[in-house]
Amino acid sequence: MEFFIDLISAIIPYIRTAFLAIIPLGFIIFIHELGHFYAAKRCGIKVNTFSLGFGPKLIGFQRDETEYRISLLPFGGYVQMEGENPNEQTGTQGEFASASISNRAFVVAAGPAVNLLFGILVYWFVFATGINADSARLIGGLTGLPLGEKEAIQIGWVADDGPGAVGGLMPGDAIVSINGDPISHWAMFQTRIFTSANRPLDLVVERDGERKILSVIPDPEPSVRGDIGIIRVSSRTETVISHIEEGSLAAQTGIQVGDQIESINGKKLHNVPYFGYGVWQASEDWRIEKYQALYQSINENQDALTLGIRRGDETLTLELPVRWRVKASVQENSIAQNAGIQDGDVLVTLNGCQ
Structure with missing residues (x-):
């Protein structure tokens, strides 16, 4: 039983991802069919069914010659025109096959044209309004605010x-x-x-x-x-704490969610990258990678960061302890591997220096 529970737990995130991908794809298909529907109506072609989704009908209503319905699988939609199937053509007026070549070309092209127009409108909207990027999802604890x-x-x-x-x-x-x-x-x-x-x-x-x-x-x-x-x-972005791990050094120091970091070791901050994209809060460690701005703020013997923080109308100065942990990443057949060093080993001393 536990195996099936674990299996379901492992599958659920993939199902959610697939669902979130299918929904926008279904919307794109729907507006594509909406283009065909509009063009057919304008050209006098009879539309028997206009469906949101596929499969069995859930609900629907009839208006003029068209049945509008919502179907079981809400992934796109379809338009069924009179005489669209060659086996059902009778040659009467209102059939797709009876329309002029130009009208049929217009109906066929209307779907892709609507998709193209929709893409242009979305691009224009995003370019005109912009989007907010939350850097906290990358580095943890710091958010780039608009x-x-x-x-x-x-x-x-x-x-x-x-x-x-x-x-x-x-x-x-x-x-x-x-x-x-x-x-x-x-x-x-x-x-x-x-x-x-x-x-x-x-x-x-x-x-x-x-x-x-x-x-x-x-x-x-x-x-x-x-x-x-x-x-x-x-x-420029504001460097604002978005979350703090419970029991971490940051929490013990008194840093709170919503605090804005204005300086580090006396250096004024203007955005999250200046603080260092390689810094994130993880358990009790502030881990530090290659970004130069932060390296310049910390000397080899320093064991704390002096943070200038704005909290509401207050300006505070807090000392954040830093615990340095250097973990090994060992290349195959290297001198380090031959010496017995393994991936994940924590370097404690070097030539007797801690």
């Missing part, structure tokens, strides 16, 4: 050796225009950068209430469609 209209085009992080830094961009700079064209949102800024590899761009930025003109040349990054430009900067 900012106001002005702050939405602010630079949050600049790589030290990147084209942005070479051109003079700094965290906190607000992008005003590129080559004289106003920039109203981050996606527009990214598009101009991506399409300008190896071409100088004149950026007008606002810094501390003053406007400055900077020249930036995006580096080329190879892609399947040619080089795209990159300047190695990211947008």
Whole structure:
């Protein structure tokens, strides 16, 4: 019995994923059939059935010559036109086969045309409104929150050796225009950068209430469609704690959900990447990977991070202990493997140094 329970528990996530994939696919099929339905009606072709879903009918009603129904399997839909089946053609007016060639072509093309139009509308809507990216799902504990209209085009992080830094961009700079064209949102800024590899761009930025003109040349990054430009900067987001593991060092220190991290070891933060995308909360360890901004904030002997935190109207300073754990990842036939080191071993001392 336990085997079947475990099996069902293992299968349920896959069923959920499949269901979530089928629903939007079914909607795409439905609007495709809706295009055929609309075109057939406009061309005077009789539509016997217009169904949302497939299989046995659940409910439905008749209006004029068309039966509208909802079927058992809500994955798409179908349109049944008079005379669509060659074996049922009688040559009477209103049949699909009796319509003119242009009308039949219009009916056939209407489905794909509606899908294309729907895709364009969705792309336009997403591009115009934007979407919120929650960085906490990647690094745990820190969420990139959307900012106001002005702050939405602010630079949050600049790589030290990147084209942005070479051109003079700094965290906190607000992008005003590129080559004289106003920039109203981050996606527009990214598009101009991506399409300008190896071409100088004149950026007008606002810094501390003053406007400055900077020249930036995006580096080329190879892609399947040619080089795209990159300047190695990211947008500004607020660094807000989204969750804390119970009993973790963060919880023991007094950090709370909703706290906004404003600085680390005295360095002001402008976004989540600056804090370090490689940092996440896991049990009692803050594990740290390769990102340079955080490395620069911690020396080898440091065992705590000084966090500047805003909690409501209060500004707090908290010391977060850091427990360093270096775990081994061993290559096959390497010196380390031959010495007996295994994957997952925790390095405690090196030449007597802890």
